[in-house]
Amino acid sequence: MRLLFSFCLLYVSHGGVVKAAEVLRPRGVPLSKASFYDPTRDFHCLDGSGAIPFTYVNDDYCDCRDGSDEPGTSACPNGFFSCPNPGHIPLSIPSSRVNDGICDCCDASDEYASDANCVDTCRELGRAAREEAAKQRQEKMKGFELRKSMIEEGRKRKKEAEVKIEELKTKREEAEKIKSEKEEIKKIAEEPEKQALEQYNAIEAEKKAQKEAEQKAKDEAEAREAFTHLDNDGDGLLTVAELQSRQTFDTNRDGEVSEEEAKFYLKLEESMDLDSFITSGWQMVRPVYKYDRRMFVPPTQEPPSDGLEPPPIELEEDAEAPGDEDTELEHLDPELDPEISRYINSRANWDLMSDEDEEEEEEEEEEGLEDDFDANGDAEDTQNEEEEPKYDEETQKLVDTANAARAEYDEADREVRDLVRELRSLEETQEKDYGPEEEFRILEGNCFEYSDREYIYRLCPFDKAIQKPKAGHGETRLGQWGEWSGPETDRYSRMMYSNGQACWNGPTRSADVRLTCGTETRLMSVTEPNRCEYLFVMSTPAVCSKPEDASGDEGFEHSHSEL
Ligand code: MAN
Secondary structure: OOOOEEEEEEEEEEOOEEEEEEEEEEOOOOHHHHHHOOOOOOEEOOOOOOEEOHHHOOOOOOOOOOOOOOOOOOOOOOOEEEEOOOOOOOEEEEHHHOOOOOOOOOOOHHHOOOOOOOOOOHHHHHHHHHHHHHHHHHHHHHHHHHHHHHHHHHHHHHHHHHHHHHHHHHHHHHHHHHHHHHHHHHHHHHHHHHHHHHHHHHHHHHHHHHHHHHHHHHHHHHHHHHHHHHOOOOOOEEEHHHHHOOHHHOOOOOOOOOHHHHHHOOOOOOEEEHHHHHHHHHHHHHHHHHHOHHHHOOOOOOOOOOOOOOOOOOOOOOOOOOOOHHHHHHHOOHHHOHHHHHHHHHHHHHOOOOHHHHHHHHHHHHOOHHHHHHHHHHHHHHHHHHOOOOOOHHHHHHHHHHHHHHHHHHHHHHHHHHHHHHHHHHHHHHHOOOOOOOOOHHHOOOOEEEEOOOEEEEEEOOOEEEEEEOOOOOOEEEEEEEEEOOOHHHHHHEEEEEEOOEOOOOOEOEEEEEEEEOOOOEEEEEEEEEOOEEEEEEEEHHHOOOOOOOOOHHHHHHHOOOO
16 A cells, blocks of 8 residues: 655745745645644544545545545545645646646646656746736725725715705795795786786777677678669569579589579578578678679679669778689688588689680789789788787786786796706705715716627616617617615625616516726626626726735735645
């Protein structure tokens, strides 16, 4: 039985000076377990499964179930070999790799009886690893320092916000006071305005009613006059035959007034008396009667009564002249009576006038009828403009005063609302949890982006997470700021943004943000491990804790003193 011992080197640094020490233990035993391998006693399997004479340790025969009796050979399938790796970090490998021809330990100790010709590279590797660790430590330290300034700035902002809130509260109180003063002034100004307007409106309504009554009377007079004119035989009834005698009623312009055309104006009756004509007939006859020039053509049959030609209708000054029927038609309300609408449509066909008609019209234009119309039309426009409501001087003054008071009140009201809004938003910010030391506060109001092949992701801490496709428009809300979601011992290491846009056939989107220490706040990666569940990794100094071995190389060496 061979007892395989090895001289292991332990490096301990003292004030930066590396010294070597020797510890005698069986091959493959880690320093932490060296005390269990005492050559003066029997060896007790580390799992307690039995005891063997110490000479059985590393005798290339597996005695213990946990393989602890063969740390330096490959005899036990479940054993472990510890590479001492002097100058670097010890490494534990499955003992099956011992002498398998592959170099696993940087000190070549796993291939002590093979042809692998391994070279000891631990010193170089150790140096590189220490340099890298030192660099990382420095970065961490830098992050930690930055965190301190984030804390400082966060606390400062918190205080500023508190002061601002107090200021805003005072301002709001003042603004509310001004608002109620202005409201009082407004009320005082509106009372006389209301009375004056009521009075004014009553007078106006009266004037309007009077005007309407006048108009009605005028209309009625016109209707009577037209009735007399059209009632060829003067028997007090307008008949189909009488209307047929007037070319005016030849709606389809086929040269004769059919019975149907005539009846249309008589509400489909055979005849109409004066009262019905005034109440309903005139409404339809009026546009034809007043503006169709053919009305002045004498009836085709002599009136049987006195044989006298009816007097020509005098056009009133404010009426549109013949020759521009469309102007009058526009004033008609087809909804008033569907028959009027029919009339307008049939008149529209008349626009397709024959050359002959056009010539006729031209002649009339030359006679100055068109000019008359223009003049009247203009006059009417002017009249319309003058109809704009205009208060008397006294009322106008009261309205102006009330308007000014209203404007001042509105301004004061706006001021209060703006202050309330600003205050609310600041108070909401104050209620947020920016970390135990306010270290995350300065991230509020900033957004960070990350692009992958397909999307641009944007994270605005304490607000929202968004996804924008690179091709195409629009953006998808991945979530709204929810809560800190790290484990109990490290709550501020994760942020949860939830209630994003619903995922088709899936949950609403959400973003889990993992924070890691870094010297700048930036998004390092965004993935979608599950459909519509996004994982953001963000580095920030806000989570950098003080590096454990910040005292320098000595500390680092110490932490690996197992060597
Ligand atoms: C969009 C994106 C994807 C998501 C699908 C789900 O394409 O938001 O990230 O997986 O919708 O349908």
